[in-house]
Amino acid sequence: MSNYTHIFQGTAFSSNSLKELHILENHLFCINAEGMIEKVVAPADEDYDTLLSMYEGKENFHRLAKGQYFLPGFVDLHVHAPQWAQSGTALDIPLFDWLNTYTFPIESKFSDLSFAKMVYEDVVSTLLANGTTTALYFATVHKEASILLAEICAKKGQRGLVGKVVMDDPEQTPTYYRDADTKTALVDTEEFILAVKELAKSVKQGVYPVVTPRFIPSCTSEGLQGLGELAAKYDTYIQSHCSESDWAHQYVQERYGKNDAFALHDFGLLREKSVMAHCNFLDDADADLFAQTGTAISHCPISNAYFANSVIPLAHFHAKGVEIGLGSDISGGFSPSLFDNIRQAVMSSRMLEDGVNPALPANERGVPNARITVNEAFYFATAGGGESLSLPIGRLAENYTWDVQVIDTTIPSARLPIYEANEPLHDIFQKMMYLARPENIREVWVQGEKVHSR
Ligand SMILES: [Zn+2]
Structure with missing residues (x-):
């Protein structure tokens, strides 16, 4: 199995097309040394548990906290x-x-x-x-x-x-x-x-x-x-x-x-x-x-x-x-x-x-x-x-750059109104689109490098 520079675990939102929003729930995003997304692994995929056991707990393994989500930069x-x-x-x-x-x-x-x-x-x-x-x-x-x-x-x-x-x-x-x-x-x-x-x-x-x-x-x-x-x-x-x-x-x-x-x-x-x-x-x-x-x-x-x-x-x-x-x-x-x-x-x-x-x-x-x-x-x-x-940017998918923003919906000064544990992810997405403020943007990554955090 490839030697990845980083692995991120969490739920991400990315556009498949103009009309279709792709929700990647609790996926693994495997980033290579060029800062590209080399592999996206769904929980049902056979590699998922193997990758977790290899990388979990290591410095280059990043799991989003509850209430945090990935969006493309x-x-x-x-x-x-x-x-x-x-x-x-x-x-x-x-x-x-x-x-x-x-x-x-x-x-x-x-x-x-x-x-x-x-x-x-x-x-x-x-x-x-x-x-x-x-x-x-x-x-x-x-x-x-x-x-x-x-x-x-x-x-x-x-x-x-x-x-x-x-x-x-x-x-x-x-x-x-x-x-x-x-x-x-x-x-x-x-x-x-x-x-x-x-x-x-x-x-x-x-x-x-x-x-x-x-x-x-x-x-x-x-x-x-x-x-x-x-x-x-x-x-x-x-x-x-x-x-x-x-x-x-x-x-x-x-x-x-x-x-x-x-x-x-x-x-x-x-x-x-x-x-x-x-x-x-x-x-x-x-x-x-x-x-x-x-x-x-x-x-x-x-x-x-x-x-x-x-x-x-x-x-x-x-x-x-x-x-x-x-x-x-x-x-x-x-x-x-x-x-x-x-x-x-x-x-x-x-x-x-x-x-x-x-x-x-x-x-x-x-x-x-x-x-x-x-x-x-x-x-x-x-x-x-x-x-x-004409650049491979703007989507969280294989062969695109790891350009992401980590949105934290739980920031005390800008908490999003999410109360129910099983609120549909598409509703959470809409709340982020309409209510997110700069405070909610916890981290920003470009080409696999962290360029902003708060
Ligand atoms: Zn102008």
Whole structure:
């Protein structure tokens, strides 16, 4: 029998598919030296007792206490790491004003590496403490500070996908916060890609460079073209914002006479490794293009409530075959928790289905079949995020990484209302989804390494 690095025993919840939640009651999870789940053993399997007798009582055997459960680590597909410094502020103004009055000034401060270090150390630790084991980050336009963010993810044990942001259009960006010019933006991006690829060679859980045009309005056509070429040359991830708000959507229509999706595609920016934030205003042809190219949507439900002027028809896009994950969109979204975003995704979809204007008759008020369930939102936060990134993450199954959060439902300050000894596990799962707080997250593991405990 294999020599495992760790064996964990306990009850876990993992998505088999969008609709199907898999409950693995009192299973053994056998982890190898690469931090992968090599074997999952059910109590009825013949190996179960043999493994228990071999490992029980040893230092690398971990049994969950009563009231504790495993969940896959969350995959946050959209975080602006520098904006952690302004989370929770200025959510009462429109996107264009929010960017120019608050966001660009704060991001410009990341030319100062000591300021960057302070905020980036904090945001990575905070996300880990909230159960986020993989994060797709926008940094800022500054190459050095962007590399620093990747280094901090590497050091703290988080799987970080990091982008140096490109904003090279002087007509659409402030003098104090933009790339010097298009050529510099592309050279800096290429040097950033090479630096992060070099760093990645010694990082167990992986760090990845991401080609990151902020969004079409802040980039020149030459810049976008060059970034598409760099992504192809180095086979990198790509991230940007797509069809987020009325303003952003209309801006691209006026500039290119087409929607964001087709404009980005023209520049080579929609690929299997592309993740586009928001996408509320995709039409059916845009969604089909996403499905064909393997481009994923990062749905950011809290942020959307403030800046997107709409609720995304998520169920419709998923039915069309588009990959979807969840994003916190710090700080367009105020919360570093994907639990909070799971909740908002469900609530927003219910409001889309029912409609929100009571002056309208019920049959004209909403969008039929728009709701998603909490199981589906959990899928987007875990397995859906993994599929969006084409990485073996987000599920507790063989050949996936051991990226988990241990939820303790018995913490005195955040005890979940579980009273009956035989309460159905699916009910306990729902209570965790709706009521879990950071206090309940006792341990977080990434790629077989413990990265957070409380
Ligand atoms: Zn964003």
